[in-house]
Amino acid sequence: MxxxxxxxxxxxxxxxxxxxxNGASGIQSMFLNSKYLKAAHELLEDVVNVYQTKLGKKSGGKTMLIRESSATGSGDGSVDGERNGKCNSELSTVERQDIQMKKAKLIKILDEICVKDMAARTVAKDIITxxxxxxxxxxxxxxxxxxxxxxxxxxxxxxxxxxxxxxxxxxxxxxxxxxxxxxxxxxxxxxxxxxxxxxxxxxxxxxxxxxxxxxxxxxxxxxxxxxxxxxxxxxxxxxxxxxxxxxxxxxxxxxxxxxxxxxxxxxxxxxxxxxxxxxxxxxxxxxxxxxxxxxxxxxxxxxxxxxxxxxxxxxxxxxxxxx
Missing domain, CATH: 3.30.900.10 (HORMA domain)
Incomplete structure (x- = not known):
């Protein structure tokens, strides 16, 4: 008519x-640059720093190189010539608890990433502009x-x-x-x-x-x-x-x-x-x-x-x- x-x-x-x-969705890129992964990265660095600080104190501040296999070390079990007994690498109870808390927080952050990622993908498919x-x-x-x-x-x-x-x-x-x-x-x-x-x-x-x-x-x-x-x-x-x-x-x-x-x-x-x-x-x-x-x-x-x-x-x- x-x-x-x-x-x-x-x-x-x-x-x-x-x-x-039409271009593809940028959801994956968004999450890779999100505050969640940044926070997770900072937590991991914090845990590593605690462990390295502990090793530094036990070794008298000398640089340590941890090898993948004992076959690369010296015959007497030393690491790059420095005697480093088992007791020197152990963390205190307080330090272990601190790392466990950071680990739990990291897992929580990663769970949030998964939940938000799934929600964002669902919304992106359903929203029509x-x-x-x-x-x-x-x-x-x-x-x-x-x-x-x-x-x-x-x-x-x-x-x-x-x-x-x-x-x-x-x-x-x-x-x-x-x-x-x-x-x-x-x-x-x-x-x-x-x-x-x-x-x-x-x-x-x-x-x-x-x-x-x-x-x-x-x-x-x-x-x-x-x-x-x-x-x-x-x-x-x-x-x-x-x-x-x-x-x-x-x-x-x-x-x-x-x-x-x-x-x-x-x-x-x-x-x-x-x-x-x-x-x-x-x-x-x-x-x-x-x-x-x-x-x-x-x-x-x-x-x-x-x-x-x-x-x-x-x-x-x-x-x-x-x-």
Missing amino acids: YSKDMRVFGRLPTLASGVTN LRGSAAIVSEFFGYAANSILYNRGVYPEESFVKVKKYGLPMLLTQDEGVKSFIANLTAQLSEWLEAGKLQRVVLVIMSKATSEVLERWNFSIETDTEVVEKGVSREKSDKEIMREIQAIMRQIASSITYLPCLDEPCVFDVLAYTDTDVAVPFTWIESDPKLIANPQMVKLHSFDTKIHKVDTLVSYKNDEWDE
Whole structure:
């Protein structure tokens, strides 16, 4: 449905390429430089210093070199020529108790590190930010577009390669023009999603000969405005989001079972429905919505990051034999 509160844009044919990748989490680095490991290191140094001070006192302040094996020492059992009996290396009861207390404190610190590390990893996986959600949704559009183009036969089967994504085998085009188009598409969609300006994305399949619209793959987007306006985050696990996306991808892959066969050469276009005040790059132009008269519709699954909810619907031209 087209509204006066939105604008519809299509892509110009010439595009600049560019793909971005998300970096890995820095949790491990954070803990390696944390106050906990610093405190543990200081405790260990304290224990070593107590022991070395004791040895220094017993040896009259002379430098001692402790070897790994007695075979490296002198024949009379001395260490570098200095006689050092067993009694000289023993610690007093007070010193032993002090070391035991430091050991207990060290163990407690290490336990805290483990607990906080596990908690941080759990939180990091469950927290969804606006930028993270925009990246998830725009990446989904890229893979969904590839899957639609493959499964609807818009491009030949041999021009795709198989990869694993969302725990599923996915097909990606190797056509350089299409790769560039989708890369630039997902980058722009991510920007609009992060700004809260994107309302819908539609992949349109048309007859190459007549430009008649045969199918419209409609992805409607609901955005949590509080996240956009206040910068707050939401919670949802990666696994739960992936399961929801898997359901959509499986429905796209099985589209041949519920959509009519496309028995003519086809081309595709992508439309973006945005807020009226959105900034539009020169590679996009205003477009009509490319609707289908009296279409048949199939509602597919949806997925929700808790910031962006994506509802999926495919509409297609009535087959004359179904009239």
